[in-house]
Amino acid sequence: MTERNTRIRSNQIRNVLPVDIDATNAAVDTYVPSYDLLTEKFTWISKYQDKIQEGDTYIECIDAGDGYIKFVEDNSEIMRISGGLVGIGGSPTTYKLEVFGKGYFQSGIRIQTGQAIEYGAATEGIYGSAAGQTLYIYAGILVNICSVLYVDNTNDRVGIGTSSPSELLHIVSATSTKPLLLIEGTNADAQNGGVKCYKNSASPADDDILGFFFFSGKDSGANILNYGYMYGQSADVTDGDEAGTIAFDIRIDGELETFLKMTGYNGNVGQGYINLNVGKKDIDVFISGDNETNLFYVDAANDRVGIFTNAPTAKLDVNSDIIRLRTSKTPATAGAAGNAGDICWDSSYIYVCIAASTWMRATLNTW
Numbered sequence: 001m002t003e004r005n006t007r008i009r010s011n012q013i014r015n016v017l018p019v020d021i022d023a024t025n026a027a028v029d030t031y032v033p034s035y036d037l038l039t040e041k042f043t044w045i046s047k048y049q050d051k052i053q054e055g056d057t058y059i060e061c062i063d064a065g066d067g068y069i070k071f072v073e074d075n076s077e078i079m080r081i082s083g084g085l086v087g088i089g090g091s092p093t094t095y096k097l098e099v100f101g102k103g104y105f106q107s108g109i110r111i112q113t114g115q116a117i118e119y120g121a122a123t124e125g126i127y128g129s130a131a132g133q134t135l136y137i138y139a140g141i142l143v144n145i146c147s148v149l150y151v152d153n154t155n156d157r158v159g160i161g162t163s164s165p166s167e168l169l170h171i172v173s174a175t176s177t178k179p180l181l182l183i184e185g186t187n188a189d190a191q192n193g194g195v196k197c198y199k200n201s202a203s204p205a206d207d208d209i210l211g212f213f214f215f216s217g218k219d220s221g222a223n224i225l226n227y228g229y230m231y232g233q234s235a236d237v238t239d240g241d242e243a244g245t246i247a248f249d250i251r252i253d254g255e256l257e258t259f260l261k262m263t264g265y266n267g268n269v270g271q272g273y274i275n276l277n278v279g280k281k282d283i284d285v286f287i288s289g290d291n292e293t294n295l296f297y298v299d300a301a302n303d304r305v306g307i308f309t310n311a312p313t314a315k316l317d318v319n320s321d322i323i324r325l326r327t328s329k330t331p332a333t334a335g336a337a338g339n340a341g342d343i344c345w346d347s348s349y350i351y352v353c354i355a356a357s358t359w360m361r362a363t364l365n366t367w
Contacts, residue, residue, distance in 0.1 A: 197232060204237045207245075227251050241266045247278075257281050286310065331359045 052059045060070045068082035068091075078089065085092035089100035150159040159165030161172035161179065173179040185192035197211020210232040218224055233245040243264035249256045258278035265272030277283045282301050289295035297306040306312030308319035329344035331351055338353035345351065349361040 199234075204234060206234065206236050208234045208237070210234060225251070226256065229256075235263050236266055236268045238266070238268060241268060243268075243272070252281055252283070257283075259283065284310075334359045 051061075056075045057073045060072065062068050062070075066082060068080055070077060070081075071079040080087045080091050082092060085094070085096060085098070087098045087100065088103075090098065092098040148160050150163045150165065151157075152159065152165055155165075157165040157168055157170065159170045159172070162170055171179045171181075183193045183195070199208060199210045201208065212229050212231045214226050214229045216224060216226050228248070228250045230246065230248045233247065235243040235245045243266045245261065245263045247261040248259050250259050251257075259276065261273075261275045261278045263273055263275075276285050276298075277300060284300050285298040286294055287296040292308060294306060294308060294310040297310045297312065298304075299306065299310075299312055302312070304312035304315055304317065306317045306319065309317055311317075325343070325345065328346045329351075330346040330349075331338065331344070331353075335357050336359060337357050338359060340353055340355050340358075342353035343351070345364075348364055350364065351359050351361045353359050
């Protein structure tokens with residue numbers, strides 16, 4: 001193989017200006033480099049190899065065999081053109097453009113319709129399907145980007161099933177019972193994953209809201225509103241003495257009201273409790289049995305409790321023909337401690353406390 005060197009100044013290579021070729025090796029045999037003023041391009045008339053070189057930086061053209069054009073800077077290859085393929089940082093073997101290393105595209109990348117972009121195999125990295133016009137990310141789980149995932153760069157939002165997300169993550173589906181979030185654990189022990197709301201505050205305070213789950217929909221006026229939600233709260237954030245709250249709010253007559261609130265106990269919060277009808281609204285509460293609907297019924301409007309009835313007429317209304325006090329009690333004296341209305345019994349008497357610490361009794365007789 002015969003080699004001919006032609007030297008030009010480096011600034012002439014960068015600006016692609018007409019060059020002064022070193023006359024020493026300018027024209028030897030048929031190895032004559034030529035510069036076309038109209039196209040502003042170099043051409044080499046050679047069957048084998050030519051170089052334009054400035055120190056350790058040069059452009060090399062090989063015409064013999066699998067010819068190529070190679071661009072070298074400081075003895076490191078930065079680009080090679082071979083067989084219609086372009087390699088940056090290495091020799092291309094398969095694709096029109098192959099980049100060996102990281103790349104930055106200031107104005108983005110555009111893929112021609114019907115073509116694909118892929119990284120690695122079809123089971124890893126990023127892979128595109130030309131036929132389906134889809135782009136996939138593989139990390140053990142497949143995500144179809146082009147058809148379902150949209151990134152709103154202007155508002156920093158991600159949409160799944162929508163190209164106009166209104167929240168940080170917005171999921172949309174027109175299919176019945178969809179979309180669903182599935183958290184699947186395949187571990188063999190008794191634990192599984194979950195959803196975690198974490199308030200990462202440098203100054204946590206009592207009664208901070210830690211997270212919500214909202215249940216929203218439209219009304220007949222096409223207004224979007226919350227019909228109910230649940231939330232967690234830090235009732236007390238004292239280190240070693242923490243207490244929490246879980247509450248459920250439901251919309252009543254156009255307004256959200258707290259139906260159920262559960263708060264833990266500690267020395268600062270006080271007694272833990274489970275509170276039904278926190279806002280004191282007209283919300284009846286009842287417990288059903290296996291056969292009886294109104295086993296226990298609270299009439300909120302009249303502040304009454306019914307047992308086996310949903311229409312109590314007294315503070316306590318028992319719809320039954322018997323009441324049982326299982327344990328006997330005998331007041332020590334007629335002035336024993338007691339509250340008005342206390343009732344107790346023993347084998348001889350029924351005792352009724354008619355005023356504070358004032359008892360009367362009636363004798364029990366057989367018949």
